[in-house]
């Protein structure tokens with residue numbers, strides 16, 4: 076027996092407050108604190124005999140009945156879209172077939188299939204039998220190399236080690252927020268914006284500060300407002316470009332201004348670029364990282380939208396860190412977080428190089444010209460509808476429509492308006508309250524053209540039925 080054992084030594088467990096202490100080497104423990112009669116050190120630590128058996132300090136009374144509750148994290152996880160949509164009474168008009176302009180999944184109507192080369196790549200990966208096992212937590216090197224080659228440019232060079240493959244862009248965003256923020260920190264999020272940022276942040280105990288986008292300036296950021304929100308606990312700035320739900324695309328000058336704010340306050344950027352390169356002809360959209368030499372940026376992307384395969388769950392983080400601000404610590408943090416649950420599906424990883432290298436430009440062009448044409452139809456139709464103010468998008472797959480609620484006294488708000496649109500016209504658009512932006516609704520422009528035309532006609536009929544001139548307008552007419 077060692078002298079330590081003879082000494083009746085005890086090790087010390089973590090206490091309830093999560094504070095560790097060095098093991099006490101004798102019954103007196105550290106600082107001369109002794110063990111009280113209940114097996115608890117007078118400093119509050121439980122003690123465990125080194126022979127391995129654990130004696131709870133106080134024998135707790137056993138539970139007399141079941142009492143299993145969801146965790147705080149589960150209770151704090153809220154998807155605002157679900158919260159709003161699930162609360163709506165969506166009963167379509169039986170005389171009109173339903174048209175859902177609400178679903179951000181470009182595959183639902185079957186009119187936008189992915190390219191044959193993408194399918195062949197996946198079939199090849201399956202047939203090779205090489206991708207049935209586990210991949211490294213950050214993804215196969217070959218697949219990461221393929222992504223870095225695809226996105227690397229002289230202004231923002233990338234190597235394979237700058238890429239982490241994830242389960243969709245959603246996991247990329249989750250890892251990026253988790254590595255940059257502690258509970259009690261805050262992040263800046265666009266308003267209106269994609270709801271996942273808040274869902275993830277709040278469940279992690281991170282505060283969300285919403286910065287305004289300006290519809291009258293094609294949804295550019297109100298930079299003054301954004302800057303005013305930054306404080307010492309702001310741990311990242313989220314920039315979504317092109318935007319869901321706005322379909323807006325920031326130009327080079329605007330991106331440079333955003334970078335200046337981030338640089339001035341030393342706040343890293345999480346760039347959600349899942350819609351990168353989905354911009355209408357004539358509009359140029361550089362990645363934000365290609366315009367910065369100093370701001371560290373985690374750019375999140377994936378296959379979901381541009382390659383029209385959201386169900387394949389392939390995403391990535393591109394680490395842009397030319398000045399070594401993130402350094403090895405953030406990189407290591409991302410690796411550690413990726414080890415919690417393996418991310419991207421290995422079959423899709425196996426297909427990735429071929430997908431990125433063999434998808435023809437004509438496929439991307441076809442998708443973009445369809446989205447542009449449908450956006451134009453929708454915009455020009457709704458521009459002449461009384462009480463509606465559509466904002467023409469420049470990319471992505473969405474169009475936001477402003478509502479002059481004063482002219483629609485039949486409805487309390489955008490939720491009420493869109494609910495009744497379903498009841499009367501069987502057209503479902505997402506109320507922008509789901510994006511924390513009341514008095515707007517969002518239209519997804521991936522639906523087949525004839526459906527878009529039909530839906531716009533029904534929206535017109537609905538608005539004409541419910542539109543009322545403002546009382547002051549009618550007074551003007553009376554005078």
Ligand SMILES: Cc1ncc(COP(=O)(O)O)c(C=O)c1O
Nearest residue numbers: 179243244245269319349377379
């Ligand atoms: C702005 C934005 N970011 C991220 C995502 C999530 O992408 P994924 O399906 O790859 O997780 C979406 C999906 O709609 C999105 O609109």
